Amino acid sequence: xxxxxxxxxxxxxxxxxxxxxxxxxxxxxxxxxxxxxxxxxxxxxxxxxxxxxxxxxxxxxxxxxxxxxxxxxxxxxxxxxxxxxxxxxxxxxx
Numbered sequence: 001x002x003x004x005x006x007x008x009x010x011x012x013x014x015x016x017x018x019x020x021x022x023x024x025x026x027x028x029x030x031x032x033x034x035x036x037x038x039x040x041x042x043x044x045x046x047x048x049x050x051x052x053x054x055x056x057x058x059x060x061x062x063x064x065x066x067x068x069x070x071x072x073x074x075x076x077x078x079x080x081x082x083x084x085x086x087x088x089x090x091x092x093x094x
Contacts, residue, residue, distance in 0.1 A: 001070070001075075001076075003035050004035055005067070005070045006025045006027060007025065007027070007039065008045075008063060008066065008067040008070070011063070012059060012067060014058070017054065017055060018032050018055075021036075040057070042062075043060055044059065044060055044062055044066055045057045045058065046058060046060050
């Protein structure tokens with residue numbers, strides 16, 4: 001969960017590409033690329049520009065909500081129903 005939070009925090013203030021997040025976070029590039037793939041699949045980030053292999057991303061409203069929850073000490077539960085629809089829910093950590 002640490003990597004997800006760090007990547008979301010790196011994206012929060014604007015539009016970034018994975019290289020920007022590597023520079024800001026200090027995480028390895030392969031890890032950042034993996035997290036970007038997961039976050040995009042969950043609808044927490046979205047591509048706003050794509051040309052060749054260069055992509056620029058921003059947080060979605062859902063991504064902002066998830067980041068706020070993580071920063072406030074909540075944990076995230078993801079549920080995938082039989083129609084492959086994902087939903088997230090916050091639960092207070094004890």
